[in-house]
Amino acid sequence: MSFKVDAGENARIAIQALRANRMRTVLTTVGIGIGVATLLAIVGVIQGLNASFAEQLNKLGANGLYVSRSPSIVIGDWWKYRNRPDLTPEHAEALRPLLTRAELVVPSTSTRGDVTREGNELTSISITGTEEGYLLSRGYTMAAGRFLTAGEAQSNQRVTVLGADAASGLFPVGSAVGQTVKIEGQSYRVVGVLAAKGKVLTENPDLVAVIPMGVFRQQFGTFRSIQIGVIAKEGVSLDSLEDEVLGAMRRVRRLDPTEDENFNINRPEMLAKTYDQLTGALFAVAGGIGFITLLVGGIGIMNIMLVSVRERTREIGIRRALGARRRTIVIQFLFESAAVSAFGGFLGAVVGLGSVRIVAEISPLAAVVDPMVLIGGIVFSGLVGLIFGIWPAARAANLDPIEALRHE
């Protein structure tokens, strides 16, 4: 003879009990809901950050690396990089014949400056001095005109290629190509306009004026350390490229084998590592807050279940008299607390998803939610209900049926 009570029956009992105290059920679910919503929103924003960061890495060119004087993000003793010698375009020239695994070696440097054109002014936009390889190495394409030629880069002609936003800002009507703009007071002829790339976090790669490296150094000085982008040939791994670049740079810099490098090779994935460090801490703190909220919600559920057990003492006595085993009563109450908690988790998931959507709409963060996280939220809150239901359920099951039947 089977004494197993089917799940359908338990579900029916749970729903009936929860419906009988609607207000109480709703208030209980709110607690757990807030916890789940918080956790989901945090996870969503972080996933969004990750996604936009990955996208940014792609835009930087994931198949390349950058030689610079110091790391792109310096945490801690930044001053140790201060006395390193600058990188110059000559280093790039010296490097180029040494690198067999590189497709492109592109020096670039940038500053901020004003670009004007009778009546229209863009203040403090990015001004980049570079060579013809820049277009490819940064993953830009042309919208109009052409990019800088090798000849222009050598001959120090005052020509510029404008980013999409820079072009539309200066030339609201008509084409920018062939027109003249002033960059920090100097006149430049616009030879091309870059296709829009789209904003990456706070950086706008479309608000830029690109000029030849030689002209840049004439106008803005030579004291600036440059950055050398190295793009791998097809089929060359970043590791083997980095090995080659490291050896070549040491030769160019004439370093003894015992000397430390006085330059830095940045890989986009190193950037990712730094990023992970930063978001990891954020995630831990936010996760902790969400966890505590769930804990508070769980205690709320435990409290309500204890009240429920007390109120339904007679019911428990009746069920026990009619043949319910202790375990059956435990399962009934666990089912109930898991159900109310999972329902709260569901509501919280909906709210959390909604807030993630809002974050995505009103902020530059591309917050996203993996549907698995949603299911995880519901399952997890159900588990919280299960855990916090254990004590009340055990109390219910351990009631003496005789006493319980007499309970008023």
Place this chain on the structure above:
Amino acid sequence: MLISVENVTRKYEVGGETVHALRGVSFQVSKGEWCAIVGQSGSGKSTLMNILGCLDTPNSGRYMLNGHDVSQMDDDALADIRNREIGFIFQTFQLLPRETSLANVELPLVYRGIGAKERRERAIAALQKVGLEHRMHHRPNELSGGQRQRVAVARALVAEPSLLLADEPTGNLDSATGEEIIHLFEELHAAGHTLVLVTHEPSLAARCPRAIRITDGQIVADGVGSEVAFPPAPTGT
């Protein structure tokens, strides 16, 4: 023999004092009998009823129900035997207030692990036996006291137990409604059910074919209901 109680004792610790609720009780009940257990409050009849109902076990002695030795059973086994062998009818009906009559009657079958469809059919049949099939979708608070007790009787019958155990079944009913329930019991007795009725009312016990009178935890009389239900008049008056 359906019920065989042999020298059963039960004592409680109340506030450091030992209360001997049952002091060696022995009797037997055969299948198909209708027997009252009558006694005043504090006589031990409630303790006896709890033991007969497998809600409690004796400290010593033996209780055999339908061939099972209940005295040595653990909690799970007691729950199972209550489900299979006993149909309870309580003074306060003990129906689940939020459930319909039908769901209340189905409950023992739920704990027996019977499927929903068969449960429903058997519950409807049981409600028909007590003449309440037209009230099966009503909740207890929509029923009169007599109807509630009929639902409780249907619930006691539904799992086809070997023993119907009624505890003051008319205690919360007016006399006319109580009479209806007694008639129902007469019908059940005529249909071959075994009934044990626990009461403090000698007039009710007197209507049973057999009565056992209990005083101070001991059986003082056991015989035809009308003869032993009333305590003997004190001598000297």
